[in-house]
Amino acid sequence: MVAERVVKDLQALGVDLEEVPYERRGYCFDGRVQREGILGVAEAFDQHGYFIEDVLCVDFVNELELVYHFNHWEDPRRFSIRVRVKPSDPEVPSISSVYPGAGWHEREIHEFFGVRFKGHPNLAFLFLHPEIEAYPLRKGHVPIPEEDRKVLEGRQPEGEEESFWINMGPQHPSTHGVLRLLLKMRGEFIEEIEPILGYMHRMQEKMAEVRTYIQYYPNTARLDYVGPLAFSMCFVGALERCCGVEVPERAQMIRLITLELNRIASHLLWLGTYLLDLGAATPYFFAFDDREAILDILEGLTGSRLTYCYYRIGGVYEDLNDGFLQKVEEFIGRMRKRLKDYDELVTGNAIFIGRTRGVGVLPKEMARRFGVTGPNLRASGVGYDVRISEPYAGYRIFGPEIAVRGGCDCYDRYLVRLDEIRRSLDLLEKAIRRVPEGPSRAERIPKKPPEGDVYFATESPRGEVGIYIVSDGSDRPYRLKWRSPSFSNFVSFTELGRGMLIADAVATLGSLDLVVPEMDR
Amino acid sequence: MEVRGPLIRFGLLEELLNLARANSLWPMTFGLACCAIEMMATTAARFDLARFGAEVFRPSPRQCDFMIVSGTITRKIAPVVRTLYEQMASPKWVVAFGNCAISGGPFVFENQYNIIEGVDKIIPVDVYVPGCPPRPEALIEALLKLQEKLTGVRRFPVPERRW
Incomplete structure (x- = not known):
């Protein structure tokens, strides 16, 4: 089975892996890894054909825990991989180069918790309103520091010679609700899509x-x-x-x-x-x-x-x-x-x-x-x-x-x-x-x-x-x-x-x- | 919030115009959240809003007479709602459809960081429709109320109380 093979690979990478009862926890393997190792872990999962289910963060006050869920289509036994970082130095390598889907979850974690992802191409605001003062999901009041705010305000769409930006939404009949997309166009063709979400973020x-x-x-x-x-x-x-x-x-x-x-x-x-x-x-x-x-x-x-x-x-x-x-x-x-x-x-x-x-x-x-x-x-x-x-x-x-x-x-x-x-x-x-x-x-x-x-x-x-x-x-x-x-x-x-x-x-x-x-x- | 009426009024002509307006109110195609699904259901086969002269949903605010605010107003969407309202040509009306548009509904809690508690904080509202979400019949009733506001006459008799 795929799970056994990936377990072997993960142990070689130094992941502290443990089998947990599925009936009580909802996942089969619980792994802990140092933050430097997470990119290698993601690559191992990628090689075995796992898909990224979710990336999330939990604030334990003295530590921030990132949880990565990986699952497989043919062998659906869920892996839960944890990385712990100190709130004073919340930097983790990004796995968006391996799993682009995870990059979007990382972007969400960044604005809600203040975890910085090294190597992530774009960590600008995705859900939140730019007037927000503190990280909403942190326990206690943690204000957003200046340097992080600069990252969050992010790059502005720049005009180039042959392309232009077109705004689709948030009030557009075919986006079914309030979705906004910034489309970089070259004539009739889309070159790049920059979504802006959070118009219906209801906490x-x-x-x-x-x-x-x-x-x-x-x-x-x-x-x-x-x-x-x-x-x-x-x-x-x-x-x-x-x-x-x-x-x-x-x-x-x-x-x-x-x-x-x-x-x-x-x-x-x-x-x-x-x-x-x-x-x-x-x-x-x-x-x-x-x-x-x-x-x-x-x-x-x-x-x-x-x-x-x-x-x-x-x-x-x-x-x-x-x-x-x-x-x-x-x-x-x-x-x-x-x-x-x-x-x-x-x-x-x-x-x-x-x-x-x-x-x-x-x-x-x-x-x-x-x-x-x-x-x-x-x-x-x-x-x-x-x-x-x-x-x-x-x-x-x-x-x-x-x-x-x-x-x-x-x-x-x-x-x-x-x-x-x-x-x-x-x-x-x-x-x-x-x-x-x-x-x-x-x-x-x-x-x-x-x-x-x-x-x-x-x-x-x-x-x-x-x-x-x-x-x-x-x-x-x-x-x-x-x-x-x-x-x-x-x-x-x-x-x-x-x-x-x-x-x-x-x-x-x-x-x-x-x-x-x-x-x- | 107060809205000033037109500077010059034409007496009888105004009444006639209002009668015409009341019978062809065009809503704006603008769904926000859950209530928008009930808004769609109202326009569909069973409830058929067309019977009351309000079936022409227009995606452009410039062609609309009234706006149905059907959902939660977050801090991010508030300027958009306000802009859409300002883009509409006068005379214009607003229906706050559902608890979220009235007061924030079930999403209000202490120290919340992202919603505006009621659309009447940003634009003036003419008819409030409570419910989470309100039934399609409630939207029809809201339309009748709006027509009553325009013409001063209720178009259909109020249903008899049976309880």
């Missing part, structure tokens, strides 16, 4: 540290409002994992059904808005009509249309109501008929094919270096899905069939999402016949999680959502970090979009299915 991670677990929980649904249940599931699942709560089977199955319904609703919303971006208005009305049918079902169960707060630690809030399963069954029939309409209307449409086939080609290798997941990855021919690799909720009982396509382009990303709707319907059909009797909530739930850290991943409609919680044994998280799929997917666009026509950039950006508040957190 989710800071808020988690201020509030208790239960107080913070409703806000998890406001991260990704298109597929909120995957985020709720992730938060609840992480706490269940570190507390060792057994969830009754009935609750597991209810979770599976609601998660899949939510996935279909999310894909439908994507379908409608993406085609609207490409100039087709009719599918938008079709898709929203079908989406309303799902929202009706979910509203009956959870009480809200959009930002659900339905899962609880150890189960779900309310048991299924009368007629829920029947309504789902009716919906499956309706949706199957509707999918034929979509095929007739869109799939074979010459204009649609012309605008998407061969556009925005995201090769496997690029996806790996940026940590792209979800349908975008599956359209690049990789069958990686957290529902299969780390089954949670009802997926332990039966997993979905994964839809994979190898075209890597926008057209295949569309096909994969349509396939996923079909597979989700099949899964729902199986699930509604096999909802076991029994309680829908565990009896005993601990009030506070034990000390330590935990990782939990779920498959949202956009890719792998991860949560990393460091607990100090109190009722508030010491540090909570989201791995948002849209962020990793989006940063690949900075390389993907190079050399592209500006009209194709709209088609490509839309096909990545971004949700901005989830990216900005």
